[in-house]
Amino acid sequence: MDTKIIDEREFVEKFKDKNLQEFHKFVSDYDNYIAPTMRARGYKFVNYAERTVTFTFGQVTFSRRRWYKNGKCRIPVDEKLGLEKRIAYSKELLYQITKLATMLPYRKVVEVIELMYQVYITKDTVLKAIKLASQLLNEKEDYRYYSDEVVVKKIEAPVIYLEGDGVWIKVSGREKEQQNKELSHFVIHTGTEVYGKRKILKNKVEIVSPNNRTARKRVVDYIYNHFKITSDTLLVTNSDMGHGYTPHLFKEISHDLGIKHHQHFWDRYHLNKEIKKLVKPYSVELLDQFMKAIDSHCKQKLKTAIDTLESFILLNQNEKKIDTFKVFKNRILGNFKYTQPPEQRNLDTASLGIIESQHRKISYRMKNRGMYWSLDHADAMSHLILLSYNQELRDLFFGNWINEYEKYRSEGMSGAKVRKKIDQAPRSLGTIVNASWKGRKQRDKQRFVGKKINK
Numbered sequence: 317m318d319t320k321i322i323d324e325r326e327f328v329e330k331f332k333d334k335n336l337q338e339f340h341k342f343v344s345d346y347d348n349y350i351a352p353t354m355r356a357r358g359y360k361f362v363n364y365a366e367r368t369v370t371f372t373f374g375q376v377t378f379s380r381r382r383w384y385k386n387g388k389c390r391i392p393v394d395e396k397l398g399l400e401k402r403i404a405y406s407k408e409l410l411y412q413i414t415k416l417a418t419m420l421p422y423r424k425v426v427e428v429i430e431l432m433y434q435v436y437i438t439k440d441t442v443l444k445a446i447k448l449a450s451q452l453l454n455e456k457e458d459y460r461y462y463s464d465e466v467v468v469k470k471i472e473a474p475v476i477y478l479e480g481d482g483v484w485i486k487v488s489g490r491e492k493e494q495q496n497k498e499l500s501h502f503v504i505h506t507g508t509e510v511y512g513k514r515k516i517l518k519n520k521v522e523i524v525s526p527n528n529r530t531a532r533k534r535v536v537d538y539i540y541n542h543f544k545i546t547s548d549t550l551l552v553t554n555s556d557m558g559h560g561y562t563p564h565l566f567k568e569i570s571h572d573l574g575i576k577h578h579q580h581f582w583d584r585y586h587l588n589k590e591i592k593k594l595v596k597p598y599s600v601e602l603l604d605q606f607m608k609a610i611d612s613h614c615k616q617k618l619k620t621a622i623d624t625l626e627s628f629i630l631l632n633q634n635e636k637k638i639d640t641f642k643v644f645k646n647r648i649l650g651n652f653k654y655t656q657p658p659e660q661r662n663l664d665t666a667s668l669g670i671i672e673s674q675h676r677k678i679s680y681r682m683k684n685r686g687m688y689w690s691l692d693h694a695d696a697m698s699h700l701i702l703l704s705y706n707q708e709l710r711d712l713f714f715g716n717w718i719n720e721y722e723k724y725r726s727e728g729m730s731g732a733k734v735r736k737k738i739d740q741a742p743r744s745l746g747t748i749v750n751a752s753w754k755g756r757k758q759r760d761k762q763r764f765v766g767k768k769i770n771k
Contacts, residue, residue, distance in 0.1 A: 325434075332434070335373050343393050347381050350392040359383035359390060369399060371406040372433055405441065411713040413437070413445040418681060418697070418704040450696035452712050459721040470544040471519055473506040475663070478535065478569070479554045479583070479671040480561045482528075483678050483698075486688045497691060499524055499682075499698055500531035500560060503674050504539060507667045515666055522674065524698045526691055528560040536572045550577040554668045556586035557651060579661060582654040584669055594644055598628040613656045618648070677705050 351361070362384050368377040380393035394400075398407050409429075416425045422442040429437055482498035501524045505517040521538060525531040543549075551570045555561035563580040570578035587610070595603045602624055609617035622645055629641045648655070658665045678701055682694065689697070703709040711717075 328434070332374055336376060339371075339373070339376055340378060343378050343380055346393055346396055350396075351381070354383045354390070354392065357385070359385040365391070367394075367399075369397075369404060369406060370409060370435060370437070372409050372412065372435065374433070374435060405437075405444070407713060409435070410445040410448055411710065413442055414449045414700060414713075415704055415709055417442055417446060418701045418709070421685070421687070446693070446696060446700075449700055449712065450692070453696060453699055455721055456712065456717060459717050459724070468542055471506065471542055472544045473519070474548065475507060475550045475552055475667075476539060476543060476575075477503075477505050477507065477552050477554070477667050478539075478566070479503045479668070479674075480531075480535075480566075481556055481583075481671045481675065482558070482560065483524075483675055483683070485682050485694055487691055487694060488688045497526060497694065498528070498560075499526055499678065499694065500528040501671070501675060501678065502531055502535050503671055504535065505667070505670075507664055517667075517670065522702050524678070524702060526695050532565065532569060536569055539573055545574055547576060549575050550579065551575045552579050552581070552663060552668070554581045554583050554671070556583050557647075557654070563651075563654060579663075580654055581656070581658065581668055582651060583671065584657075585672055587655060590644070591648075594640070595625055598625065602628075610655050611657065613660060615649075615652055618652065622649070677701055 354361070360383065362382050364379045365382050366377060366379045368375065370376075378393075380391055383390050383392070413425060413429065416428055420428065422439045425442050426437055426439060429435055480500065480502040483501055484496050484498050487495055487497040501522065503517075503520065503522050505520040507518055508515040509518050521542075523531055523534045523538065525534065539545075551566075551573070553563075553566040553569075555563075555566070557563070566580055567578060588607070591606050591610075592603060595606055602621060605617070605621040605624070609615075609621055626641060626645070629637055658668050678698055681701055682689065682697060700709065703712055
């Protein structure tokens with residue numbers, strides 16, 4: 317003992333050594349504790365087997381007992397520690413790696429784990445963690461197809477808000493070519509409420525998929541199973557009017573849900589951006605005229621502003637700009653009714669135009685910085701980001717659903733077989749919504765009420 321200032325790293329290392337000693341003692345104590353139970357169940361102790369596993373507290377090599385019965389091997393210590401066969405990392409460590417990977421590039425995850433735990437992993441370890449998380453996502457989707465029906469208390473809301481837009485990311489194809497791919501992102505909510513000093517979205521749910529049609533089907537299925545639809549329910553939708561997010565497609569969603577009242581808006585952020593891009597280079601005063609026409613929802617003022625813009629563009633005699641203007645003119649006049657401000661329809665302005673802010677958690681992690689993704693990897697990561705944001709990622713790794721899922725698997729019925737049975741049902745009996753949300757079973761049952769089906 318002396319008065320020299322300690323090196324905290326050395327201090328932690330001493331505690332680490334003590335933790336490892338305690339771990340070995342725990343393994344030995346548990347082996348002794350469970351031995352009588354294993355013998356009572358007819359298992360026979362055969363030998364000790366050594367194993368090396370990396371935990372959050374370091375890499376450990378330990379020996380534990382193996383028990384056999386009718387050719388079946390069980391290792392109680394591994395079961396107690398939640399270790400699967402041939403896995404060199406604990407599930408807790410893989411979970412924490414996955415959590416970090418939703419926020420940081422993989423190489424940064426390696427650095428953070430080394431800094432915080434003095435545990436040395438590689439980029440491949442991070443990939444293994446994401447692969448495990450992707451597998452768990454698929455298994456949880458299968459589990460929802462044949463799990464016991466969960467009674468969901470449906471949300472009663474006079475207005476349901478739905479917004480959709482795409483997040484463009486860079487992906488690598490089979491032949492390593494680089495291309496852009498859209499992740500379809502939809503947000504469902506029931507308006508805003510004050511929480512502290514800020515407003516939050518009530519009953520918010522986000523749905524993301526690399527396939528726009530799949531995302532829309534999941535939207536329909538979720539709203540159907542989680543909201544009480546009445547003759548007075550109003551569906552308010554908002555988008556940039558792009559491909560996959562047109563008023564017609566949102567009207568289809570409203571029709572599929574049996575919602576009689578639907579109002580669509582051209583997202584003001586995207587509308588303003590489109591107007592500024594075309595008008596601002598010619599005249600700031602003209603841009604102001606456009607904005608006033610939109611704010612007052614006066615079509616005559618808008619036509620006057622468009623005519624003025626046309627005269628500016630024709631002076632330049634640039635065919636490309638003239639063609640761009642014609643497209644813009646037809647687009648804004650043809651969709652003028654969707655530019656009406658929400659307050660003119662007695663709707664909460666703060667409840668609309670939220671999609672861009674909801675994009676950020678995905679786009680911040682997955683866009684720019686020279687990142688390229690495989691399509692499957694991008695799909696998995698976008699879902700993991702949403703789970704992490706909603707504090708649901710831990711349930712994916714350690715939730716009760718895992719044990720229930722194993723019971724179904726032990727009975728020999730896979731989720732894939734169940735999906736195949738559902739998809740083979742007669743199409744004449746109704747639209748099948750192929751989505752993985754709780755409550756879907758009830759919807760499928762209702763399609764067959766009063767119908768005779770040949771098994």
